[in-house]
Structures are given as structure tokens and as C-alpha cells.
Amino acid sequence: MTMAGPGGAGGARVQIEGVHKAFGLDGRSTPALIDVSLEVQAAELLCLLGPSGCGKSTLLNIVAGFIPPTRGRVRVDGAPIAGPGPERGVVFQEYALFPWLTVAQNVEFGPRLMGVPAARRREVVARYLDMVGLSEHATKFPVQLSGGMKQRVAIARALANNPSIVLMDEPFGALDAQTREVMQEELSRIQRVEHKTIVFVTHSIREAVYLADRIVVMTSSPGRVKDVFTIKLPEARDRFAAEFTRYESEITRVVKEEVAKVRE
Amino acid sequence: MIRAAALAGALTAWALVAYGGRALGLVNPVLMPTPGEVVEVAGTLARDGSLAQHLAVSSLRIAEGFGLAAAAALGLGLLVAVYTPARLMLEPVIEFVRPIPPLAFLPMFLVWFGLGETSKVAFIAYTTFFPMFIGIAAGLGRVDVMLLRAAASLGASRRELLRRVALPAALPSIVVALRLGFGLAIFVIVGAEFMGADAGLGNLIMEGRVFFNPAQIVMGALLLGLLGSLVNGLLQAAERRVLRWRALG
Numbered sequence: 243m244t245m246a247g248p249g250g251a252g253g254a255r256v257q258i259e260g261v262h263k264a265f266g267l268d269g270r271s272t273p274a275l276i277d278v279s280l281e282v283q284a285a286e287l288l289c290l291l292g293p294s295g296c297g298k299s300t301l302l303n304i305v306a307g308f309i310p311p312t313r314g315r316v317r318v319d320g321a322p323i324a325g326p327g328p329e330r331g332v333v334f335q336e337y338a339l340f341p342w343l344t345v346a347q348n349v350e351f352g353p354r355l356m357g358v359p360a361a362r363r364r365e366v367v368a369r370y371l372d373m374v375g376l377s378e379h380a381t382k383f384p385v386q387l388s389g390g391m392k393q394r395v396a397i398a399r400a401l402a403n404n405p406s407i408v409l410m411d412e413p414f415g416a417l418d419a420q421t422r423e424v425m426q427e428e429l430s431r432i433q434r435v436e437h438k439t440i441v442f443v444t445h446s447i448r449e450a451v452y453l454a455d456r457i458v459v460m461t462s463s464p465g466r467v468k469d470v471f472t473i474k475l476p477e478a479r480d481r482f483a484a485e486f487t488r489y490e491s492e493i494t495r496v497v498k499e500e501v502a503k504v505r506e
Numbered sequence: 507m508i509r510a511a512a513l514a515g516a517l518t519a520w521a522l523v524a525y526g527g528r529a530l531g532l533v534n535p536v537l538m539p540t541p542g543e544v545v546e547v548a549g550t551l552a553r554d555g556s557l558a559q560h561l562a563v564s565s566l567r568i569a570e571g572f573g574l575a576a577a578a579a580l581g582l583g584l585l586v587a588v589y590t591p592a593r594l595m596l597e598p599v600i601e602f603v604r605p606i607p608p609l610a611f612l613p614m615f616l617v618w619f620g621l622g623e624t625s626k627v628a629f630i631a632y633t634t635f636f637p638m639f640i641g642i643a644a645g646l647g648r649v650d651v652m653l654l655r656a657a658a659s660l661g662a663s664r665r666e667l668l669r670r671v672a673l674p675a676a677l678p679s680i681v682v683a684l685r686l687g688f689g690l691a692i693f694v695i696v697g698a699e700f701m702g703a704d705a706g707l708g709n710l711i712m713e714g715r716v717f718f719n720p721a722q723i724v725m726g727a728l729l730l731g732l733l734g735s736l737v738n739g740l741l742q743a744a745e746r747r748v749l750r751w752r753a754l755g
């Protein structure tokens with residue numbers, strides 16, 4: 243794999259240093275992020291947890307290169323980011339599928355830009371549509387899909403482009419409980435084989451404990467890093483193991499503190 | 507079906523007013539030509555080949571003027587979409603010129619471009635350009651930023667963003683702008699041909715006025731309407747084809 247950057251295998255691939263973000267003219271409005279510093283290691287799956295509006299999507303947008311931080315810096319493989327790039331795949335909270343393209347064409351979009359030959363593209367599309375269980379819907383347009391189906395297309399589209407870093411914003415949020423677990427298992431299986439570097443935003447603590455190497459809990463808005471948990475569980479995780487449940491309740495307690503603040 | 511019925515209804519109403527009004531002495535025959543008289547005029551003009559010629563002359567002027575304007579609107583719309591300085595420079599100029607009723611400028615076009623074809627083509631192009639440009643530029647400017655982000659993070663360059671995201675996303679607005687522009691071309695050709703033209707449907711209508719032949723006026727108007735709906739129908743069919751994905755929802 244071509245995962246490791248200049249830092250070498252196991253080094254930090256994404257370095258977020260003292261990032262502040264405020265929206266509005268001259269960044270004068272209330273801040274969305276305050277002094278966020280994080281490192282995402284190569285082949286690590288890092289989960290971001292935090293109350294709604296705490297700045298998870300904002301942080302992801304900054305790492306993706308869509309918006310600049312107001313202060314601080316973000317480096318990918320040691321280099322400052324200059325806009326979006328195909329090595330950082332993004333799964334959007336709002337899917338952002340191209341409505342004029344079919345499901346298969348959406349998934350094919352990245353490989354086509356990369357100049358992947360047609361025969362190989364067909365293989366890639368077939369593989370990822372199969373992975374997300376949408377092979378039968380390849381020729382449909384996004385308007386014909388349910389929210390959960392769109393979300394799976396968005397996942398397939400991002401992964402089909404083979405990014406070494408994947409930024410996923412509540413990628414399973416619109417899925418029913420069963421599909422969601424299947425997708426979680428699929429992602430953790432991919433991760434064991436392909437060792438991508440993943441930043442994964444979720445509201446589900448169970449999901450985070452199931453998937454993550456580390457979990458970052460953010461404070462309520464304006465978002466800061468509140469706590470970081472390293473999940474020392476075997477690669478193939480058992481949702482009913484005592485250890486699993488212990489992590490779950492510990493993190494639940496920390497997250498609840500923040501959610502309570504929002505509602506005050 | 508409904509459309510056909512509505513059309514038949516309108517025709518019947520016309521026939522009723524024209525023939526009935528005449529029979530009852532309510533309508534001055536000179537002021538209200540009957541469908542029969544209009545068809546008769548059309549037949550006469552068709553037989554000596556002049557009808558086809560007028561139609562061809564007008565169609566060519568519309569096609570050229572509209573084609574030029576559409577190309578310019580598309581080109582400048584794209585330029586403005588990708589290059590902010592161009593937008594900042596063009597916007598105030600266009601906002602200044604746009605509200606002037608084009609017909610007010612028609613005499614200037616005759617002065618500048620003479621009585622020949624150029625003045626008519628230029629006038630149609632001038633009139634149809636603004637609404638098309640504004641529609642196209644707005645469509646390109648409204649492209650969902652999430653789609654642009656998605657494509658950029660899949661590796662699209664600026665060029666590819668334009669070609670593979672902005673253009674298809676703005677296609678509905680572009681098609682609407684073109685239809686609008688074409689409707690306007692039909693609208694202003696009459697004015698352009700009223701002044702100093704020796705052929706064309708507008709000229710035919712003017713001739714009808716000068717020689718007091720209401721049937722000829724009505725025929726010219728109906729032909730323009732027919733031409734307009736024909737092309738509009740074609741554009742709508744094209745629209746349905748390229749925008750197939752929207753209809754499925």
C-alpha cells in the first residue's frame with residue numbers, strides 16, 4: 243500500500259495544530275472551533291463524537307480542504323493542505339450525489355477522472371456497488387433512491403476512488419439498524435485489509451467503539467477536544483463483550499456531560 | 507388531448523365571432539378576417555412561392571441572431587462563472603444596458619448596420635442576449651457548492667469542475683434561458699422587419715397594414731406563432747431528453 247507518508251509507516255498522516263474556526267465576515271462571529279489539535283496516524287480509524295453543532299463537519303471540511311481554518315494549520319503527510327485532493331476521499335453528511343448521473347456513473351466519477359480504463363472501471367463499480375448492496379440499482383438516478391441508498395452510493399463513490407485518507411461525515415446516519423451493522427462490519431473488514439486512514443464522524447457511541455482505534459470526544463459548541471479514548475479491543479470486535487460495554491458506558495458518560503450543556 | 511381541444515375551441519370561437527358577427531351585422535367585415543380568408547391569403551401567397559420565401563428570410567434572421575446571442579451568452583456566462591474579475595467588470599455594464607427597451611435602440615441599429623440583413627440579425631442578437639446571459643450566468647452561479655466539493659475531492663481540476671459539474675448542474679437553467687431567448691427573437695423580429703425590410707413575416711404584416719389586408723396580417727401573426735411553438739416544442743423535447751433524471755423523481 244502507498245499509505246505511509248514522509249513520516250513513515252505508523253507516522254501521523256494528518257496533523258491538526260491549534261485550529262480555530264469562526265464563520266462570518268472577518269471571522270468575527272461566534273467561533274465554531276477553538277484550538278483543536280489532533281493527529282491522525284497512518285492506518286488509524288479515528289472517530290469524532292460530539293453534540294450536534296459542535297463543529298465536527300467543520301473540522302472535516304477543513305481537513306478536506308474545502309474551507310481554511312481561521313487560525314492554526316493542518317498538514318497532510320507533512321505538507322500544508324492547499325484545497326481538496328483525491329488522496330482525501332469525502333463521504334458527505336448530505337450525500338452530495340450528482341443528480342444527473344446514474345448510481346453507477348456516480349461511483350465511476352473518480353476513476354474516470356483518474357483515467358482508469360473502462361474495463362477496469364466497470365470492475366471497480368461492480369465491486370463497490372456489491373459492497374454496499376446496490377448492484378441491482380446501478381442504472382437508477384439519485385432521485386429514485388431512498389436516503390439510506392443515497393448514503394451507500396456516496397460511500398461507494400468515495401471508496402471507489404481509492405483514497406488513502408477517508409473523511410466520513412456520519413456516513414451511516416441514514417441507514418436502518420441492520421444495514422448499519424452490516425456496513426460497520428464491511429468498513430472494519432476493508433480497514434483490516436486496506437489500512438486506510440479514516441476520520442469518522444458519528445453520533446453513535448456503539449458505532450464508535452465498534453470501529454475506532456481512537457475516539458475523540460468534542461465539547462459542545464464552540465468545539466474543542468474534550469477527551470481522547472484509545473480503544474484497545476481486538477480487530478474483530480464483539481459488541482457484547484464486557485470490555486466493549488465498559489468503553490461504551492465510559493464514553494457515554496463523557497458525551498452526556500456535553501449534551502447536557504447544550505440543553506441548559 | 508386537452509391541448510388539441512383547447513386549440514379547437516379557440517379556432518371555433520374565432521370562426522363564430524368572424525362569421526357570426528358578420529351575418530348579424532355586428533362586426534365590420536374589414537376589421538375581422540375569417541379563418542377562410544386567412545387560409546385563402548396563405549394559399550395565394552404559397553402558390554407564387556413568396557410565402558415560403560418570407561418564412562425562410564425570417565427564419566434565417568432569427569436563427570442567425572438567436573444563434574449569435576446564444577453563443578455569446580454561453581461563452582460570457584462561462585467566463586463570468588470561472589473568472590471573478592470578468593464578472594465584476596461585466597455586471598454593472600449589463601445592469602446598465604439591460605433595462606433599456608431594445609426597441610428604443612432599433613433606429614440606431616438601422617443607422618449603424620444599414621437596411622440590409624445585418625441590422626436585423628444584430629438587433630435580434632442584441633435583444634435576446636441579455637435575458638439569456640443573465641439566465642445562464644445565474645444558473646452557473648447557483649451550482650450547489652457541495653457538488654463542486656464532492657467532485658474536487660474526487661480529483662476534478664477546475665476545467666473538469668466546469669465541464670463535469672457546473673455545466674450539467676446548470677443545464678436546466680441554460681435550456682430555460684435558451685427557450686426564453688428564442689421566444690424573444692420571435693417577438694422582436696416583427697419590429698425589426700417593420701422597419702426597412704423588403705421580405706420576412708414582419709414585412710408581410712406591415713404590407714398587410716399598408717394595403718389594408720387584415721387577413722394577411724393575421725396570417726403573418728399566426729405563422730410567427732406557429733414557428734415559435736414549433737421551435738419551443740423542439741427545445742422542450744431536447745430538454746426532456748437531457749433532463750431525463752429529473753422526471754424520474
Ligand SMILES: Nc1ncnc2c1ncn2[C@@H]1O[C@H](COP(=O)(O)OP(=O)(O)OP(=O)(O)O)[C@@H](O)[C@H]1O
Nearest residue numbers: 265266274293294295296297298299300301335463
Ligand atoms: N457556513 C457556515 N456559516 C456560518 N456558520 C456555520 C457554517 N457552517 C457551520 N456553522 C456553524 O458552526 C457550528 C458547527 O457546525 P457543524 O456543521 O460543524 O456541526 P456538526 O458538529 O457537524 O453538527 P451535526 O452533528 O449536527 O452535523 C454550528 O454552530 C454552525 O451553526
Ligand SMILES: [Mg+2]
Nearest residue numbers: 298299335411
Ligand atoms: Mg455535521
